[in-house]
Amino acid sequence: MNFENKTAVVTGGSRGIGLAIASKLAKGGANIAILYVGDESEGLKAKEELLQYGTKVEQYFCDVSDFDASKQVIDKVIDEFGGIDILVNNAGITRDKLVLNMDEKDFDAVINVNLKGTFNMIKHTYKHFMKKRYGRIVSTSSIIGIIGNAGQANYAASKAGIIALTKSVAKELAGRGVTANAVAPGYIGTDMTNVLSDKVKDAMKAQIPAKRIGTPEDVADVVAFLCSDDAAYVTGEVIRVDGGLAM
Numbered sequence: 121m122n123f124e125n126k127t128a129v130v131t132g133g134s135r136g137i138g139l140a141i142a143s144k145l146a147k148g149g150a151n152i153a154i155l156y157v158g159d160e161s162e163g164l165k166a167k168e169e170l171l172q173y174g175t176k177v178e179q180y181f182c183d184v185s186d187f188d189a190s191k192q193v194i195d196k197v198i199d200e201f202g203g204i205d206i207l208v209n210n211a212g213i214t215r216d217k218l219v220l221n222m223d224e225k226d227f228d229a230v231i232n233v234n235l236k237g238t239f240n241m242i243k244h245t246y247k248h249f250m251k252k253r254y255g256r257i258v259s260t261s262s263i264i265g266i267i268g269n270a271g272q273a274n275y276a277a278s279k280a281g282i283i284a285l286t287k288s289v290a291k292e293l294a295g296r297g298v299t300a301n302a303v304a305p306g307y308i309g310t311d312m313t314n315v316l317s318d319k320v321k322d323a324m325k326a327q328i329p330a331k332r333i334g335t336p337e338d339v340a341d342v343v344a345f346l347c348s349d350d351a352a353y354v355t356g357e358v359i360r361v362d363g364g365l366a367m
């Protein structure tokens with residue numbers, strides 16, 4: 121896939137699914153701005169890895185749940201890269217508990233990063249894409265946002281919200297050459313799922329029709345398609361990447 125002369129912002133791009141997406145886009149020739157919030161050395165490691173593809177790569181500290189900080193970073197990226205063509209909203213967290221034990225902080229934290237963070241990034245790139253009459257917005261939902269899950273009410277609500285947000289933005293921007301789509305991964309092997317016990321992992325794997333856990337690259341391949349010019353007539357879509365789990 122060809123992303124030459126395109127600039128992509130990937131939130132949570134320093135590891136897991138985000139890094140796989142950033143790698144796939146960089147391999148296709150895209151300049152990459154990765155946004156991270158954790159360890160700076162992780163961000164630097166990711167930057168080094170991405171630089172092998174020979175495009176411009178920068179890392180920016182940015183808590184996507186912070187409206188003003190997100191705006192500052194997006195403005196900086198536009199200034200330093202000369203514009204943005206692709207926005208990948210990938211940053212996400214979990215705070216799993218039954219609602220019985222879930223406190224307000226657990227609910228707010230997940231909604232603020234996953235859903236409000238996605239809104240913040242879309243809000244701050246919206247006018248830029250409108251003026252350009254071009255843009256690709258791809259946000260990472262989850263099959264949990266479609267089917268729900270006991271112990272993940274906050275996460276499920278945030279990921280369902282991303283789907284509704286995506287479809288609304290798709291309708292607002294379709295006439296301007298800007299697409300907005302979402303991917304809904306199933307069970308993907310990353311830091312987020314590595315914390316689960318082997319028992320839970322085996323039980324989940326047994327339910328997947330494809331009989332294997334997904335890889336970050338499985339998700340990146342679909343995201344890259346949605347970011348490409350080949351997907352110009354695809355908008356408001358949600359593509360499951362789950363080995364058939366939520367069929």
Ligand code: NAP
Pocket residue numbers: 131132133134135136137138155156157158159162182183184185210211212213233237260261262263304305306307308309310311312313
């Ligand atoms: P991960 O390895 O835990 O990575 C999460 C990423 O989100 C990290 O890069 C992290 O940044 C970033 N992040 C967290 N809070 C942030 C904040 N406030 N501001 C900016 N960045 C923030 O998880 P993953 O599995 O790759 O997940 C990526 C996305 O896929 C998430 O939205 C997740 O919900 C979704 N997803 C994952 C699965 C799965 O099975 N793994 C399934 C469905 C959906 P740092 O590296 O700087 O900490």
